Amino acid sequence: MIDSNKILNISSSQEFEKYSIKIFNYQFEKNIIYREFCRLTGKNPSNIRSSFEIPFLPIQFFKTHKIISSNQPIKKTFYSSGSTKNNLSKHHIIDLKLYEDCFLKIFVNFYGSPSQYNIIALLPTYLENKNSSLIYMVNKLIEKSENKHSEFYLDNYKKLKEKLLYLEEGDKKTILFGVSYALLNLIDF
Structure with missing residues (x-):
């Protein structure tokens, strides 16, 4: 597990790179959907050297798959504001405090x-x-x-x-x- 306090207090581009790679490795290991997507694109922990090389899931995946990196219970699910009410993107949150800490920290910064x-x-x-x-x-x-x-x-x-x-x-x-x-x-x- 990655210490969220360290991530919330990144103060240099070197730290950002370091934790970006750590988070990528964590997501690759824990998130089945993301791991399979990475494999299909030829990406894995052995060939990711910088944050610029980290692949992003297409938004469509959030409409068609349950994207989550933990077995912990989901505390909140956010839905996109799509133009139709059918098949909206879903963002599952397992730690609301961490979610709040992140956006509040960004705002304060x-x-x-x-x-x-x-x-x-x-x-x-x-x-x-x-x-x-x-x-x-x-x-x-x-x-x-x-x-x-x-x-x-x-x-x-x-x-x-x-x-x-x-x-x-x-x-x-x-x-x-x-x-x-x-x-x-x-x-x-």
Whole structure:
């Protein structure tokens, strides 16, 4: 098993390369579907020398196969936002804490603490998908912001525009997560 704390605290490109190879080896060993895909593409631990050589599974596999590298029970399954509700991609999570630690660490590394922000989300079609990883992540960021102004908006563009104008006068920065069509609707409102 790979120590997730070490992965979450990678601080150099050399460490990144080292752990990329370790993770590839782990996935190759533990994930049957991935191992077979690698074999079909001629890749294996003996001929992977850098992270650039590591093969990625085609997204279609997440629609047709159960992609998982553990016998532990699945804690959560996220579904893609596909244009049809049939045959969506699935992302199985066995460790929600690790999943949260990863995206929170990435956020903090790039932006700082969520508590420094008003976090607003305009994700209408995603909000309707209760198993959306994006909704899950943004919801956690909203919680971590500990801010009464951080919230989701479904389609009340007038209220959202008023909120954004109000927040612009405050001392906290605002992050607006949104899908392109909804952001365009907001601009046109």
